[in-house]
Amino acid sequence: MVTLRVWLAGGVLAWSMAAGELSGQPPNADIALAPFTVAGDKANELRPVADDCLGQLATALAGKGVKVSRLPSLDEKTLARAKPARWAVLGKVERKKDMISAELRLMDVASGEEMRSYFHTSADPKEIAAMGARAADRIAAFVKEQRAPQRD
Numbered sequence: 001m002v003t004l005r006v007w008l009a010g011g012v013l014a015w016s017m018a019a020g021e022l023s024g025q026p027p028n029a030d031i032a033l034a035p036f037t038v039a040g041d042k043a044n045e046l047r048p049v050a051d052d053c054l055g056q057l058a059t060a061l062a063g064k065g066v067k068v069s070r071l072p073s074l075d076e077k078t079l080a081r082a083k084p085a086r087w088a089v090l091g092k093v094e095r096k097k098d099m100i101s102a103e104l105r106l107m108d109v110a111s112g113e114e115m116r117s118y119f120h121t122s123a124d125p126k127e128i129a130a131m132g133a134r135a136a137d138r139i140a141a142f143v144k145e146q147r148a149p150q151r152d
Contacts, residue, residue: 032082036091057132
C-alpha cells in the first residue's frame with residue numbers, strides 16, 4: 001500500500017512537472033508570447049497567418065538564444081501574467097480591403113511601456129508570416145543589449 005502511494009505521488013509530481021514544461025512557462029524566460037489577435041477576418045483566413053508569424057518569431061528567437069515562454073492569451077491589461085518574463089510581444093494581424101497588416105509590439109512587462117514596434121503590410125500572407133522571423137532579429141538584439149552590463 002505504501003509503495004502504491006509513493007508511486008502515485010511520484011506520478012502526480014512527474015505529471016505536474018511535465019505540465020509546466022508543456023505550458024511553455026520557463027521561470028527564466030526573456031520574452032512571453034501569446035497568440036496574436038486577428039481583426040477583419042470574415043473567412044478565418046488570417047488565423048493561420050497570425051499563428052505562422054508567431055511560430056516563426058518563437059523559433060527565430062530561440063535560435064538566437066532568447067528564452068521564450070508561451071501563454072494562452074495576453075494583452076496590455078494582463079501583461080503581469082507574463083512574469084517572470086521581462087518583456088512580452090503583443091501582435092495583431094488585420095485585413096483591410098485587399099491588404100493584410102501586421103503589428104508586433106515589444107512591451108516591458110513591469111511598466112507596460114512599449115519598447116519597440118514592428119509593422120508590415122502586404123497582400124501576400126506568406127510575407128506577413130515571415131515578418132515574425134524578421135522582427136526576431138531586432139528583438140534578439142534588443143534583449144542582448146539589455147542583458148549587457150551597463151557602462152558609465
